[in-house]
Amino acid sequence: MSLPQDITNLQSKMSAAVREHWKAFLFEGILLVVLGLAAMIVPPLASLAVTIFLGWMFLISGIGGLIVTFWARQMPGFWWSLISAALAVAAGLILLARPMQGVLTLTIVVGAYFLAEGVTTIMYAIEHRRELSERWSWLLFAGLLDILISAMIISGLPGSAEWAIGLLAGVNLLFGGATLIGMALAARKAA
Numbered sequence: 001m002s003l004p005q006d007i008t009n010l011q012s013k014m015s016a017a018v019r020e021h022w023k024a025f026l027f028e029g030i031l032l033v034v035l036g037l038a039a040m041i042v043p044p045l046a047s048l049a050v051t052i053f054l055g056w057m058f059l060i061s062g063i064g065g066l067i068v069t070f071w072a073r074q075m076p077g078f079w080w081s082l083i084s085a086a087l088a089v090a091a092g093l094i095l096l097a098r099p100m101q102g103v104l105t106l107t108i109v110v111g112a113y114f115l116a117e118g119v120t121t122i123m124y125a126i127e128h129r130r131e132l133s134e135r136w137s138w139l140l141f142a143g144l145l146d147i148l149i150s151a152m153i154i155s156g157l158p159g160s161a162e163w164a165i166g167l168l169a170g171v172n173l174l175f176g177g178a179t180l181i182g183m184a185l186a187a188r189k190a191a
Contacts, residue, residue, distance in 0.1 A: 018187045026184035032177025039170030046166030051095055051102040059092025107161040110168065111153035118146030
């Protein structure tokens with residue numbers, strides 16, 4: 001088989017699987033929309049939940065990293081792996097011990113990320129405006145929007161720490177859920 005045939009075959013199998021399980025995608029989409037709306041209605045609670053979740057993720061991944069590092073201590077880079085795993089454990093413990101301070105720290109990181117992403121997107125748009133013709137303006141707009149979001153988050157500190165992470169998580173869940181609902185309904189219609 002050639003590569004295009006493999007891709008076509010894989011696409012048809014995936015389409016069949018989505019059509020067969022459209023109810024599961026619909027349920028997941030509705031659940032994500034409900035969680036997204038809840039996060040947008042009560043962003044401080046969602047911000048705290050995200051911080052605690054990240055704390056557990058860092059802690060568990062750090063412990064796993066320590067176990068693997070000691071298990072394979074003859075591998076090159078032992079000390080770097082050990083430091084990385086220990087930092088993950090420490091970050092997890094700090095986020096779990098002081099989640100409200102963690103929300104503030106994460107908000108600062110998210111604000112810096114949006115600023116860097118905005119500048120990068122604008123530079124990409126300017127660099128490729130000849131090749132992307134009219135579409136480069138959409139990239140420029142997206143970059144400016146990222147910078148605006150960053151300015152709102154950073155200028156509002158420490159108060160923006162209450163809503164920023166939770167609101168952004170809520171928007172992400174809402175759009176992800178809406179996408180799954182649309183996909184499920186389209187699959188149901190095709191079935």
